[in-house]
Amino acid sequence: MTTTVPSPNAVDGCFLSYERDEPRFRPYVGAVLEVTGSCPGPGPVREQIAGRVDRMPGLACKVTRRGGRTVWELDPGFDPRRHVHEIRVEDGRPSLIRAVDALLGEPISAGAPRWGVWVIHGYSPDRYALFYRAHHAAQDGQAVLDALTALFGVGPAVPPRQAVADTPGGLGTGGNRDPLAWVRNIPARAIAQNAADTVRGLRSTLTWAPHRPLTGRTRLLSAAVPVSWPRDVAKALGATPNDVCLAALAEAVRDWVPAEWRARPGPGRELHVGLPVSLRRPEERFAVGNRVSAVRVPLSYWAKSPAGRVVAVARATRRVRTEGMRRVLRAQLECLPEWLVYRFVRQSCAANSAVDTSGLLRVPRRLAVGADPVEAVVPTLFLHGDHLFAVSFLSYQGQVQVSFTVDRALDDVGDLAALWADAVERLWREVTGSPVDPVDPVAAPVSPSGHAGPVSPSGHAGHAGARDPHASRPGENS
Structure with missing residues (x-):
């Protein structure tokens, strides 16, 4: 290869x-x-x-x-x-x-x-x-x-797919590498939408003043829920499992933020995430370097209905999941000078830009070390600037794992991962009408971070009663 x-x-x-x-x-x-x-x-x-x-x-x-x-x-x-x-x-x-x-x-x-x-x-x-x-x-x-x-991975190697030759209309994924030709074939609507997003991105997202200096040192918090929960909610509401994960994130943050933290720049401001968009072409499957961009997406933070929030998040992400948007972002990657991209990256280090997230990634095959099976996979991100936390979602072998990389200055604030798992469960029960049931064996393994606590009676690796943001401290499960 x-x-x-x-x-x-x-x-x-x-x-x-x-x-x-x-x-x-x-x-x-x-x-x-x-x-x-x-x-x-x-x-x-x-x-x-x-x-x-x-x-x-x-x-x-x-x-x-x-x-x-x-x-x-x-x-x-x-x-x-x-x-x-x-x-x-x-x-x-x-x-x-x-x-x-x-x-x-x-x-x-x-x-x-x-x-x-x-x-x-x-x-x-x-x-x-x-x-x-x-x-x-x-x-x-x-x-x-x-x-x-x-x-x-268990099984034979997965070869990369072959590149597809460009068509005269420039819709293929290989061959033609003329950046200007690539731009010329981007739908005008997608270009206009991207420009509007850039202007909106100049407005600050919702953030908070925790009244304590950040340490720059981080810890990992994680929890797991059965993959069927976000999938069932998504199917019922015309959304994707990633939309459900993001909506639950907004609810978890609402439960997590202490009342004494002052919102900046003021009440009513929307909370956004930087939603990653993969730009990797088939022939770039094993290429070194990044093939990803991000689009700022609102989380309908102030929505009163959790199910209504899922619908609103789905509406916001739907336009991101288009080939036209991918072409716009790919053209930016290929055409913009590095100094300008660097300026955007440095701007994103401010917490008032957007919450960093991986989106819902999926490990498609079972993993093993020799004959020993890998039972759980927890993704990790990093913090930069004055971000309080970053969040990542990953699906593997019947579980969706959430992980939060959190500054150690916030060790006493509460377990965001457990709150997220609790929010997903409540969403699932509200939308599907499912009663409380015994421990779901699919979700039984405790996440590697250990901060999600014991398996709760309702089936997810989290804290019973985690709706109270101060009911469980990250260090108490260590």
Whole structure:
């Protein structure tokens, strides 16, 4: 299998420049994999990765300077075994939590391809974890999932699809790389919509003053619900499961924000998320670098009806999920100068821009380390600027996991992940009319972060009574 090794695009370059300008910035994305079995140590993990790394050729690429330009290049000394690290811990799940939280702030050396796998074990005789981390300049969210599937997926390698030749109308995905031709074939309505979004994006989104300085240190909170819950709600309301996840996010934040926090810039302002849109063409499946953009989407934060909020969010996201919008965003990626894209990225570091989110990603295949099955996958994001938290959603093996990366200054405010799981459950019961039932075995595994608490009687990995934002503190489950 071959890979495309292009010069870093504008988004790649922005993350590299941002890290250079702000040395404390940690732009890493990844996932925690909780594995059932007795940990074999790092050796077998190294061999499995070495035997499969050619399924994801971009893992061998590093960023470097050539002739005054920043470029991606294949690392001549690449050895995937060196990218696997071992962390031994004791004292049960709390030590796993502490190890994961500590790794969120650890840099990865720029002298080699910037990804790694940390084998965390010793906290349980029959469970261990792998923490996959990659620099966002090299991998977007979809690339992280491709890497996980390549390295740990059960079954044969998945080859990339072939590029489709461009048609005279410019509707294909390969061949023609003339950026101006690409722009000329973008529907005028999509261009106008994108321009309107840009103007609206200048208005501040809803945020709050927590009356305490942020620390820059983060922790991971997570919880799980059965995948059938957001799917059932989405089907009933003409939405998507991602719409349901976002609507539940708005309700969880409403429950989480303490009454004494003053809203900025004032009451009535809408809360937005930066909804990612994948721009990856079929032939770019294993290319290094980012193929993603984002569109600001309102969450109908003040809606009185949770079901009505889902409908409103679905209406807002529907226009984003069009081929015309993807073409507009792809043209921006290919045509805008890096200095301008960097300006947009730096603007997004302000909390009043939008909440950072991954959208609902899906791991399409079961994962395993040797014969040991991966039971849960929790995605991880990063914080930048004065954001209070970032949120990510991921579907794997019958569960939807939510993860919040939260500044440690807010440890005593409440468990956003548990509140989100509670909001999804209430939505599901309201829309489907389902009564309280016994523990759902699909949702029984506790999430790797451990902060979601024990499995509640209603079936999700969360806190009973989590509607009270102060009923459970993130540290109390550690």
